[in-house]
Every structure is written in structure tokens, then in C-alpha cells.
Amino acid sequence: MAKINAYTTTAPSGGIKYQQVDIKESPGNVSLKPLMTGICGTDRGIVRGSLSFAYDPEGYDFLVIGHESLCVVTDSSSPRFKKGDHVVPIVRRPGDCPNCRIGRPDNCSDGKKHEAGITGLHGFMRESFNEFDYNLVKVNDTDLGDVAVLTEPMKNVVKAFEVFDRVRSRFIFENVYSTFDGKNALIIGSGNEAFLYSFLAKDYGFNTHMINRHPIGMVPTDLCESFGVDFIDSSKEPDFPEDFKLDLIVDTSGDPEAIFRYLRKMSHNGVLILFGTNGKAPATPVSGEDIDFMVERNITIAGSVDAAEIHYLKALDYLSKWNRLHGGLMKKMITNVFQPGEVGLFTTKPEGEIKSVIKWN
Amino acid sequence: MAKINAYTTTAPSGGIKYQQVDIKESPGNVSLKPLMTGICGTDRGIVRGSLSFAYDPEGYDFLVIGHESLCVVTDSSSPRFKKGDHVVPIVRRPGDCPNCRIGRPDNCSDGKKHEAGITGLHGFMRESFNEFDYNLVKVNDTDLGDVAVLTEPMKNVVKAFEVFDRVRSRFIFENVYSTFDGKNALIIGSGNEAFLYSFLAKDYGFNTHMINRHPIGMVPTDLCESFGVDFIDSSKEPDFPEDFKLDLIVDTSGDPEAIFRYLRKMSHNGVLILFGTNGKAPATPVSGEDIDFMVERNITIAGSVDAAEIHYLKALDYLSKWNRLHGGLMKKMITNVFQPGEVGLFTTKPEGEIKSVIKWN
Amino acid sequence: MAKINAYTTTAPSGGIKYQQVDIKESPGNVSLKPLMTGICGTDRGIVRGSLSFAYDPEGYDFLVIGHESLCVVTDSSSPRFKKGDHVVPIVRRPGDCPNCRIGRPDNCSDGKKHEAGITGLHGFMRESFNEFDYNLVKVNDTDLGDVAVLTEPMKNVVKAFEVFDRVRSRFIFENVYSTFDGKNALIIGSGNEAFLYSFLAKDYGFNTHMINRHPIGMVPTDLCESFGVDFIDSSKEPDFPEDFKLDLIVDTSGDPEAIFRYLRKMSHNGVLILFGTNGKAPATPVSGEDIDFMVERNITIAGSVDAAEIHYLKALDYLSKWNRLHGGLMKKMITNVFQPGEVGLFTTKPEGEIKSVIKWN
């Protein structure tokens, strides 16, 4: 394989370069070019050198970064894909634990899976690469366009709700009419995944609230209005009345203080999904009374990371549905578009960002 | 109904008296006398006045305490029970939420259930009372004897493992041979419920460890040996080697510091059951890295309180099995026996206590 | 209440009239007029007098028929609905069994539920009636239009797939990539519900086949093509090659011969959903080898009837999605439109019918 341009880092020490690289091995029966690649907190964490678990692929002193990607097939010897197809490559690759063996490396039991662009496997921010067909998900809805770049973050949301569905099977979570009517969900944070979690919570039938410590811009406001999500700027208004109870919380902030503050607002049988990570977030005290609260109310807290192929498929399905139901609004979630070569977006979060992407040619 | 002797408190302010009381209403089609009543941390908490959720029954300025009980039927107009039957009365009584409606007040969605001896309903530490047959569980194994007084604490253990089974359905928890072989469980604490949790963890096939900050006596040591549970006195020995991983933790201490210390030893897909409560336990800091740890490993934390009739039945089954398999050892869990009228046991935990009971005549 | 026009039968003896009736009681805080009511095999069975379980409401010598309905709110004292809202009324009303108590009368344990237009409760084919808000589901997607009349049949499909999801939790049904890719579904029949089942099977990711003993018309062909469903006219072509295996079968025919014929084509871990009913269908022999086949392959057969409010909500969601994704095709499922007063449609199935409806003014 000839030299190609790629965004690289050195894991776990960090840094970011757009440079020509020579990647000897890129096995796979489908050839790809990226159309659009998204960046997220994990990418910025790797570049900042703050994610100790990241590491370079064996035999390389660099790591091609990038795991959120929408690609086009340039060549294929697989019957499942043909030139011109839009595809999303899967991030995690299985090891040999029981969960990996059944296509659920998102639930890897021993940590021996790999993640493209993160742990020991080159990522997707490079001019071209090959993949095996079983690591690719096809975008069937041609109207979806660029919105398909949100498949990777959305798949996490789908898996987290699967986790919610499983853990809540410990009791009857629904009301006496079999629905979620009257149940309250809170999504902590206002990044792209906070929005996607809010939208899915609405789909479930929750009264859905999104909360953050600062105001949101016009695009987020339009999104919230169109989807019927209630946004709360906790820096300005008291968040909830005294007797208000939460049934579901999804945290996308990774901030212990916020997590435990809202946990104390939970109703009996409440479920808290931990999704956001921020290793540098300051600690918060958790008291004996907090433990008591969780015990007496049968509270469940579930960490949820990554997702499997089935969730990519459902993610595309949700994006497609919302894209049609809410006009062009979903597309506006892509707030900042960069050119290949630009590196500032990896170190500075642009003002008003919901999702920043690199648009490849 | 004539005056009878009873242990009473005033909830939630506390105190304990053994006195004659006049309880006008004791509805039910089965008449009972207690044979043996156990006391636990909740009873002591109520007496100490530290459980704010406790309250007297409507129309009374006192609360008969006691929810762990083994009784004998003295009269019955129910076809399900006859004079001389040994029975265990159920603690929680349903409200009208979806869970209460299906006999699962242990999973009450709105907190409107009642608990005998705790919240708005007279308990079982009185010379006699009536109950409806549907609130009673029969002890069929006559060899069980006094050990049946452990049914109430054991039923909590059975329910907590039901919770474990439900929440772990989010992934394949077992090894590649469908068993728990090679999986490690840790039970924090060394009270009677810590032992019961350890025994059930062994039954599941876990390498089972029990940990506490002080040494245990001869009876506990014999129990641990007979059941194959590994006891660790964390005041003397380092608890676990660096690379040791826990798959299941059950906390019976309510101590945040211990809980989060061992949480950080969890393997991927680890499950932590919160069962112990100690509102006065000092707070511990929970950091961004802790949250990160829980997310990246798909950790689940589940509070679990009380249990339903089905768990009382299974509790009796386990006690019966263990009683036969481990000779007279189960009986030795009843370490301290008191007479009706003695009140010191409510304020001072006897040395070497696993379970203290009052033996009624 | 004044006299109104209604379609009535006498249950279970049958017959059909469009006549003025005097229904004294029509309790409820929302007043409704039907916009469109669908008819199905159950309606025709009642009219034919062949459904022995149907019965008139207490105090009436007739039964207003009709359970598939799209209505408009004409007046409301409920905060949940306002004049002009389009709603779908729920068919089943709970008794007091555990399933009814949690809003799941579709899973009624003792048969003491009621069904509007079928068992002891007046149905929806009348000029006006009242309902309580908790028996109504709102149509939020205004683009859905008449397609919303399919909500009632679609809700059965949603529930049946819930049943499929539950029973298949006994093993890993998915392939080693966590998806349904490569799995084959067969829907037996070609009525409106066969189409809806096929569409949902496609959504799950099944290679989906629909089979019947006669050719289908142009509309059905267009629907199959647009959704990617493979239609097989078993009167003309051999149905499946020798080594072809089915993973999911849904029967909408109620015909034992067809059911067991295709059952014998099932793969290991196959799931057969029984949905269609036809009491008059001739019997088919089931042999010891058939039983052996089901045992050795861990086959599951699950009857599924009716659905709960949550399924109505999801049904609307699917209809809305498919309506947008497949242009005006969904609307074409309403093949035959009749005026109030016409009664022939109850006794004669129109040529080429997918769904026949009565359009109210």
C-alpha cells in the first residue's frame, strides 16, 4: 500500500499530526474512503494524552485516530457491498471471551478486544483503508446523507437503552397502563450524545429533560422544541421542584457531582445509566445516606460502553426515522465542518459545537 | 383483645420498652404466638431513633417492634394452616403500585407499602397476634427447628440474587462452560446476612470471600470452613493481590468507603449488590476515574431491599438444605438467646453476635 | 344519550344490522366520533355466528360490533385530549388477574377481561360514544391520516414480536455478529396482518418470505417490492428448496396443515408464532416424529393474542415510519372503502381486499 495521509497520534502520550503514513497491513475484502469523520471526547482525550488505556497497534509507533466514520466503498470483492455504497465501519473487534464470541465485544469480559482508533488498531481518519465485510454496516436510506456520520455515537445510545431494558426487568418499571406515561427522564450534558439520548427517551414515552450548566444555542433549542425535550440551564434556574422524582437518568458528563446530585432525586426503582467519562472530573462525597437511599429504593446504576453490530443497524433506523420526522433538523447537529489537515479541532472545542466533523474529498 | 406484653418503641424518635399494650385491631384468620424473634440492625436503628422513615400505626402512639419471627399457630379458620403449624409472617404489605399489585411490595414503586414493625404496622414482638393466611409462610421441614427464625433475613438474600440474575442478563456473565467456575464473589461484612450471602454465593459456584475489619470467632470460622468460604480479616492482612478481580460484590455494611474500595477491584461486567444500610457511615470521595471505571467495564450496581413471598419459600428451602448438609452448624448462627422482657440487646450488640434472638415461652 | 346509528350483531348467534340504538351508558371523559373503522376476520366470524366466546353486554340484547377504529375527539374534559385530536381506542379492558392489574389484559390469566365489540362491551362502529382517557391512544403524526386505522391490527404484530423476543431469550437466536443477518422468516397468509408482520420481520433484519395459496394483486406486489419481502404463491411454485431452513414463522392463517408443514422446515432454535385463528380449518395429523423434531431442535411455539397500550404506541410509531419511508404505499393497504349502512362487507370478503373499512362522515 502506498503512502497516504492520515491523522495520527502516539498513544497513550498524545499529540496530533496530519501526515503521510505507510501502513503495510490493511486487510479486508472491501476498500473504503472516508466521506465524513466525526470527533468526540475520546479523540480529544487521546490527543491530550489523558486516556491511559489507549495504545498504538503492534509494530507501529503511531496510531491513526478516528472511530466515528461514514465511508464510501471504492472497491469490493464481497457480495454484500458494491462500489458506491455508503457504509459505517464497526469500532470494536472481538477477543475470545464469551461475549466477544457471540459478537458482543461491547460487553467484553476480559478487556482483550480492540478498538479502531483507540486501542491497538488503526482508526478511520485516513484517506483510504480496507475492511472485512463483517465489520461494515450499510447505510440503506439514501436520504440520510451526512446524518449517517452520527451512527457511531447513536449506536452507543441504542445499546445503553438495551441495558436499561435488561436491568429494569428486575421489576415492573412501567405504570399500570403498561406505558412510560408520567415517567421522568433526565439526560445530563448537552453534547451530541446527550441529544441522541434525549430523543430516544422521548421515543420511549418519557417526559424528557436535558440539563447543563450553561445556556444552549439556537440549533439545540430548535432540536429540543421539535422533539419535545425540556432543556434546563442549571446555572440560571433551579433544576427541579422539591417533590419532583426522576425515573431514568442518563449521564453523558462523567461528572460525579452532577451524577450523585440528581441520583438523590430518583424515584423508587429508578435507573441511572453511566455513559459519559471524564477522568479529570473532581470527586464528590458519597455518604452512608446515599447508599441507604439506593438500597431502600431498589436503585440500579449501570455503566454502558460501546455497542454491537445490531445497535449500529438500529441506530441507522432511528436516525432515518428522526431525519424524516424532523425535517432538516438532524443535519444541523453537524455544527462544525473541517477540512483534512486542520488539527485545531482536536485540541479546542469550537463554540456551539454539537458535532464537529472532518469532510473528506 | 385483652392486654398483652409487647416490645414497643415510638417511631421515629426511638426508645424501647417491654410493656402491656392494648391493640384493638389485629385482624386475620390465623392466631399466632411467637416462638422466636430475631433482632437486626433495623430494629436497633429504630430504637436508637436514627431511622427517620419509621412511623407508628395510625391511631397509636407506639409501634410494636420486630419483623424477624418464627411463630406457632394457636388457632386457625384458614384451610391452609392448623394449630401447631410453624409459620413465618411476611413483613411488607402491598399498596396499589404495579409491583404491589402483583405481590411484589418489595419492589414498591411509590413507597406506599407498609412494613410490620417498621412503617405504620405493628410488628411481631408481642405475646400473640392474628394474621391473614396470605401473609404467612409455612415451615414444612420439622427438622429445621429454630433455624427457621433465619427465614426473614435469608429471604432478602434470595431476592438480592434474583436481582443479580436479572441485571446480569445484560451480558453473558458465566464463563465459556456456562458456569461460575473461576468467578470471584466478595461479601462485605460479617453479620448473619453476610454469612447467608456467602453461602448462597458458594451455591452458585463462586470462589467466595467474606471480608471484615476484625477477626471472627470460632463459630463463624467453623461456618466458613464447612461452607468453603474464605474469610479475610482486613485489619491484619492485605485483602487481595494487585491483579485479583471481583465479579460479584455484595455489601452488607452500608459503608461507602468499603464499597468503593472493592468496587475498584471489579472485573469487566462486575455486579455490585447494595444491601447493607448505615446512614451514619462517613462519606467517601467518588472520582471521575471511578465513574470512568464503571462505564468502561459495564459495571452494574443494584440496591436491593426486602423480598416477596416467593423468596420466603425459597429461603426456607435453602435453610433446610444447608441445615442437613452442614450438621448442626446452621443452628449455631443463633449465638445469643434472650428472654422476653430483656431490653439490653436492643441497645448493645452482644460480643460475638451472629444472630441475637428472643425466645418466647 | 339520544338514539344513534350503529352496526349491531347478536352474540354469539350472529347477524348484522345497521340500526338506531339506544345505549344508556357510555361512560367516559372524552366524546368521540369514528372517522374510519376497519373490519377483520373476527368481525366476520361474530356476524357468521361462529365465534362462541362472543357475548352481548349485560343488559343489552345486542352488541355494537367493531374494534378497529380511528376516531376524532368531539369533546373532552380530560387534560390529555382536546377537540379535534385523532385517537385510537383500546380494545381490551382489564379484569383483576395479575396481568390485567399491570395493564396487560392481553395476557389475561383468567379470561375475565372484556373486549370492545367482541365480549360484553359495545364496540366502535357507532356514530358516537364516550371513553375514559386511559383507554385512548393519541395519533401524533398528522401525516399518517387514514393509515392510523391500521393501528389496531399493527398493535397485535408489535406484541407478537415482544413474545418472540421473550421466548427467544432461552438461547442465542442471533448469529455470531449479534444480528439477524442470514436468518429466514416466513409469514403464512396474505391479509393485512400478514403484511404488517412481514414488514416488522424485515425491520428486524430477517430474509422475509410471505406465502399463500393464491397469487396476490398489484398493490400487494408493490408493497412486497418496496419493503423487500419475497412473496411466494404456493399454488404455482415449490415453496422452498430441500435444504432451506426457517428461523421464524408467523402464522396468520389458523390452518393446521400449513402450520405443521412449514414447522417441519424449521432450523434448530426456531420460533413459531401462532396468531391467526380459523376454528373451521380442517385438522392435520401431528406425528411422533413431529414431536421428536420439536424436542431435538429446541423449537418454541407461542400463541399470541391482542396487545396492550404500549403496543398501540409502538404500532403508531412503526406505521408513521413506514408511511414516510414507503411513500403513499401504506395508504394503499386500505383497499376497500364502504359507507355507513352498507352491510355486505360483513358477509362477503371483497376481491383483492387487504383492509376493508367503513368511512364515517
Add this chain to the structure above:
Amino acid sequence: MAKINAYTTTAPSGGIKYQQVDIKESPGNVSLKPLMTGICGTDRGIVRGSLSFAYDPEGYDFLVIGHESLCVVTDSSSPRFKKGDHVVPIVRRPGDCPNCRIGRPDNCSDGKKHEAGITGLHGFMRESFNEFDYNLVKVNDTDLGDVAVLTEPMKNVVKAFEVFDRVRSRFIFENVYSTFDGKNALIIGSGNEAFLYSFLAKDYGFNTHMINRHPIGMVPTDLCESFGVDFIDSSKEPDFPEDFKLDLIVDTSGDPEAIFRYLRKMSHNGVLILFGTNGKAPATPVSGEDIDFMVERNITIAGSVDAAEIHYLKALDYLSKWNRLHGGLMKKMITNVFQPGEVGLFTTKPEGEIKSVIKWN
């Protein structure tokens, strides 16, 4: 390996010999001798030549028969077993399907697993053989003695109840008190597995009935009495009153006529487990009304075959418990003991047989 004596057949044509065989390969790190081997309907079916799916191991023109076995370790290089340990070898060995990959070859998705003594793998009726430790389950309860030879049939029962628990999660199967009180189970048949199913049904809390077309002897009668199982000889007495309803049926007969006869006695939400196989059993007609019955009542039918290691472990647990609770009765289930070399038991079922075994020296 030297020549050893073994019971052999030629699969699938049948026959039975006790002869010296030369088995070159018997890989494994544990050496075993059989103590007792049970025979069952499958063995007799293979010998009769009526099980077409049986086949000889590759490279052999015979198959060592036998899959129910209790063995003693004669030598071991595995840390998990030592000389003198009693063990039960596992029957099925995994292929590469998703279920096999996680230690559930009992749920094999593609039929590519192997079964010792049945399909392509030599069985356990030979003087000695080797096994890998991961194919062996240790008998820890030394009081169990010969009863441990029932582990293999009992593991099927444990798995079948797991299937019951999974499929019944589609609704609330329990009563409004969370228990099985008032629920009726019927076990069809009176072989050893019928007894084991009855005992486990009692453990669940079912009113348990066992039915067969002929009277049972004294041992079965004692077993039924001790366990509280109601035996019905359907040749003499009418089986159930008109209004009697069954909630769970387990068939061990494989007889379609009996299966569908009792199916028609099922309550709403009834579950029928198919376990018995008898390919030669005559066919029975299944009508449109039968299908209707299953649909309207949400009936579930589940074939269940074999079991995984976890079920062997639980099987030993149940046998141990019942052995202690019911004195020497469990041992009496071994009704007929033969010497190595005797072959008549493979072709003629002894009078009064519950379980026939060969006792090795």
C-alpha cells in the same frame, strides 16, 4: 491403549454387543473407570436401529454406547480432580455456533455438536477411558452414592425448567402473591425422568400430577407419597374434572395423542414442555380449534433437549437435597441392576423399571 471391554452398537443400524475393542484415541487429562452406567430410551432406540441421527465416530465401524454415567477417577494430571473422585462426564461437546461457543451445546444452532454414545463420539459403557477435566463434573456430596448416576437424566429436567422460566417471562405466570400456589402441573409418563420432573415441579410449588395409562408399583407409589405428587392411572380413573385447568405440562412420553389431549386442558398462559421422544408414536389430529385455543390463551410450547454444565451442577444439588429429605427413597429409583456383559436390558425393558443400570466392578 490396550484392548478393553465395551458395549458397542453400529449406528444407525443398531444391535448390541459386549466385546473387546481397540480404541486408539481417548484423549484427556483425567483417567476414568465407570462405577455405574444408566440406560434410557435413547440407548434402546439406538440398539433397535430406530434413531436415524445416531452415527459411529470417524474411523470406527462401531460406537461405544452409553451417556448416563457415574465414574471414578483412576489417574489425573488435572488440578481439578484427584484419584478416587466421583465424577459425571458431560454428554454433548460443542461445535462453533453461537450457543456452542458459550458452553451451551444443548442449544446448538446448527446441529454440529457431538454427543458421547450417540452421535460420532464413543460413549461411557467401557471399562476405562480418558476425558478432559472441562468435560467432567465432580460429585461433592459423598452421601449421594449411586444416586449420582441420575445426574445425567436430572440435568435435562433442570434445563427444561430453565426453558420454562425463560418462556414464561412473556407474562406474569405467578399468582398475585408472587408464588405458584394454586397452579397445576401435569407430568405425562412414569419413567425416571417423569419422576424427576414431578419432584422439581413440587419444589416450584405446583400442585403436581403425574399421569400414565397403567398402574405404578410400590416404589413409585412411595416416591409419589413422600414428595406429595398425585399419581393418576388414566386407564382406571377419569383424569381431571371438567373445569380443571393445567398451568404447566411436561411431556416425557413423546405421544402426540396424550400431549394434545392435555393441552386442551390448559389455562390461559399455560406452558407445555416437550421432552419425551417416540418417533414411532401414532399421529393425532390437530384442528383449527386447537390452534385457536393456543392463540386465544397465549399458550407456549417449548421443545427442550439435553443440558449444559451448569445444569449438571444444579442436578447434583437437587439430587443431594432430595436424597437427604426423603431418606433412602431416591436410591430406590435404581430398580434394576445388571452386570457388565448382560445385554438383554438393551432390548427388553424390565418389569417395574424406573431406572436400569449396569454396575461396573
